[in-house]
Amino acid sequence: MSHTTLSLRRNAKFPSSMTDVRGYEVRTRDQNKKVGKVSDLVCAPNGQIRYLDVGLGGLFNSKRVLLPVGVARVDRQNDIVWVAGMTKEQVKELPDYNGDPNTITEDYEEQCCSPYLRGGVAAAEGATSPAELYDQGRFYADRGGEAARDGRIVFSEEGAEERAGGADLRREQPTSAPETRL
Numbered sequence: 001m002s003h004t005t006l007s008l009r010r011n012a013k014f015p016s017s018m019t020d021v022r023g024y025e026v027r028t029r030d031q032n033k034k035v036g037k038v039s040d041l042v043c044a045p046n047g048q049i050r051y052l053d054v055g056l057g058g059l060f061n062s063k064r065v066l067l068p069v070g071v072a073r074v075d076r077q078n079d080i081v082w083v084a085g086m087t088k089e090q091v092k093e094l095p096d097y098n099g100d101p102n103t104i105t106e107d108y109e110e111q112c113c114s115p116y117l118r119g120g121v122a123a124a125e126g127a128t129s130p131a132e133l134y135d136q137g138r139f140y141a142d143r144g145g146e147a148a149r150d151g152r153i154v155f156s157e158e159g160a161e162e163r164a165g166g167a168d169l170r171r172e173q174p175t176s177a178p179e180t181r182l
Helices: 088-092 106-118 130-134 145-149
Strands: 025-028 034-043 049-055 064-068 072-074 080-083
Touching (some): 025 088, 064 088, 064 106, 106 130
Antiparallel strands (some): 025 034, 034 049, 072 080
């Protein structure tokens, strides 16, 4: 599967049910410890979010990791993404990600996902199968509701006419009144 990132798609548009979480703090739910910040979103070609690209930060740490979208949840009110069932140290042990979506192979995805399936993290977030690791509806459950499950990010103006979950993604732009000069 080929992937893309929002940093490569500057004109990406979010449906109203989905929030752009880039820049949000990532914290462990159990210990409430800061893990890092969402640097980017890795998406499937159809615009569905697959991974959160998380920069672990720190003065001497430039490490980035991928978190499958279904093992995290965006907070209802605050700009926080919660990861359940993992400690800060366990997140740090995830495989490095270099920011290039072309380096995400099946083997790399297996390395990224196996800790969640082995360690019960997926179960901690209610996921019972590998497919649920990529369930963006679970990620947006508290903020976008059921509509976010089928929402897709639109990558170009040509794609703005595509439909996601039966809803037209085009957003009406406010019309401006003609400029008058005095």
